[in-house]
Amino acid sequence: MADARADHGRSSGGFRSAELGWPELERIPRPPHRLPLLGDVLGVSRTTPIQDSTRLARQLGPIFRRRAFGKEFVFVWGAGLVGDLSDESRFAKHVGLGIANLRPVVGDALFTAYNHEPNWQLAHDVLAPGFSRDAMAGYHPMMLDVAARLTEHWDRAAAEGRDVDVPGDMTKLTLETIARTGFGYDFGSFERPRLHPFVTAMVGTLTYAQRLNTVPAPAARLLLRRASRQNEADMAFLNQTVDEVVRARRAAGGGDGDLLDRMLDTAHPQTGERLSALNVRRQVITFLVAGHETTSGALSFALHYLSRHPDVAERARAEVERVWGGAEVPAYEQVAKLRYVRRVLDESLRLWPTAPAFAREAREDTLLAGDHPMRRGAWALVLTPMLHRDPEVWGAGAERFDPDRFDAAAVRARPGHVFKPFGTGARACIGRQFALHEATLVLGLLLRRYSFSPDPGYRLRVTERLTLMPEGLRLRLERRVPVAPAPQPDGDARADEPHTPRCPVHGAGS
Known part of the structure; x- marks a missing residue:
């Protein structure tokens, strides 16, 4: 990698490209019309x-x-x-951009820890059994209880x-x-106006973290002075709420x-080490935020597409009625059998x-896809x-909504790295199976109970x-009388089993 260490001169923006960790940065396409001092900001909100970056991506190609x-x-x-970046032997998670901006809120918690910080491995090893199959089966009744509160609300509507406010109600x-299953806490969300x-407060901290990426660092204190004060108040409220939950448990x-x-x-x-009180607070906030923010978005997008594709909704509904039969509520094992519903979600x-990123x-000096030199630490x-x-x-x-992209044969024909909604590698989302079970269960319950307009x-x-979240999405509901045929044999279950992404909102890896 001697060539990668050489100074190949300055990029068109005036930076020494080798200092950025990309010795041949100037070979990578960039938008036209770069403005002095501001950079490539034209047309970017x-x-x-x-969404603006995806538009640029279509213009500039697979790396820009x-x-x-x-x-x-x-x-x-x-x-x-x-696929190359997913190679764990050569690449690792990089904590940067908006994620690093969340560190004042959650420090070295699972999602925001730097790779060298020991609390990530400690928390991961302590908490991983909380997402085992036995643990998930224990959460299932509580998921049903919360879903019943949603359906009571939607029945009245x-x-x-x-109309119902889909993103608001999914949130x-x-x-x-996550509050009930993970922490025994009830926010009373459906009883509040x-x-x-x-x-x-959570939305405020997320929004503030993103805004920091769009303001020049030297001017952030001045331009975001009021927002910064509100962010401090939001963080204090998050801390206060979690401290109350922990005190009540103790x-x-x-x-x-x-x-x-x-x-x-x-x-x-192995080590006998325990999480510190500060780290417990940070992990609780992380799980409350990450454990609901991405899943609510996934459910909202799925309901949008189901409402716009009645043929897909009917096919998914027929599967629910066939698999769950006349049972008032499904057993834990029945949720994974909703293979087509899972395709809708995927x-x-x-x-x-x-x-979305x-x-x-x-990890070391390398060539990305055999073509682009990267120094150690370049990201x-x-x-x-x-x-x-x-x-x-x-x-x-590719822009067309088609759940059959995720039938078992199609999934087997694709490499695993092309579908990454939960991140990748060791730092992929620790709660992805929790989120997928919850979302599949809820979609099944709502499909059986309502028609969506x-x-x-x-x-x-x-x-x-x-x-990401749909904005302003509202649906009109009609209560259905469920058809309850006896459950039928599932046929070749292995040929149609749901796809579990080979990994980390959502986010959003841990």
Whole structure:
């Protein structure tokens, strides 16, 4: 890698490209019309940076760069390039951009820890058993209880002929689910006329973290002075809420062995080390935020597509009625048998991965895809919505919603690195199976109970706050009388089993 260490001169932006870790940065395409000092900011909004980056990606190709306010960024979305970046022996998670901006909130928690920080491995090893099959089966009844609160709310809306606020209600659902299953806490979301203040504070911190990426660092203190004060208040409220949850658990002498009990009482199986009180707080906030924010977006996008594709909804509904039969509520094992419903979810995550990017850095000097020299520590941002639309993998109709892209034969025919809604590698999302079980269960329950009618004038708009969410999505509901045939044999289950991404919102790896 001697050539990679050589100074190949300055990039067109005036940087010494070798100092950025990309010795041949000037070979990577960039947008035209770069402005002095500001960089490549024409046509890029501070509120929709991901969607604007996907537009640039279509123009510039599978690897491109942008400079903004003195910072140079390399974006990657071509499947071959991402396959190389997914090699754990050569690349690792990079904590940067908006994720690093969350460190004042959650420090070295699972999602935001730097690779060298020991608390990541400690927390991962302590908490991983909380997502085992036995643990998941224990969460299932609580997921059903929270879903029942949603359907009570939606039943009233259906009876009164009112539309429902899909993103708002999915946020309430998923917040209550992770709070109940993980921490034995009830936010009372469905009994409140507005979102719980915890959600308001959480959205505020996510939005502020993203805004920091769109403002020149020297001017951030001045331009974001008011927003900074609000962010401090939001962080204080998050900390206060979690501290109250922990105090209540300690006062009760423990719970039922949920995630919080593991955080407070479980020692590392090899070292005997325990999580500190500060790290417990950081992990709880991380799970409450990451455990509901990405899943609520995934459910909202899926419901949007189901409402716009009644043929898909009917096929999914027929599967629910066949597999679950006349049971009032499904057993844990029955959720995984909803293979077509799971395809709907996967296809929604393909088009709109709610954790829309993840960054990878070189462990040592290397060549990306045998072509682009990278120094140790150089990093690139994988633009997941474009990876999921790469026409070389997904064909010319990659923008079309088609759940059959995820039938078992199609999944086996594709390399694993082309579908990455949960990140990749060792730092992929630790709670992905929790999220997939919850989302599949909820979609099955809602399909069996309601027919969905979209607003004919609605056009999908996507809001960005580090995660992606449909904006202004409302649906009209009609209560159904479920058809309850006896469950039928599943046939060749192995030939049609659901796809588990080979990995980390959502986000959003851990």
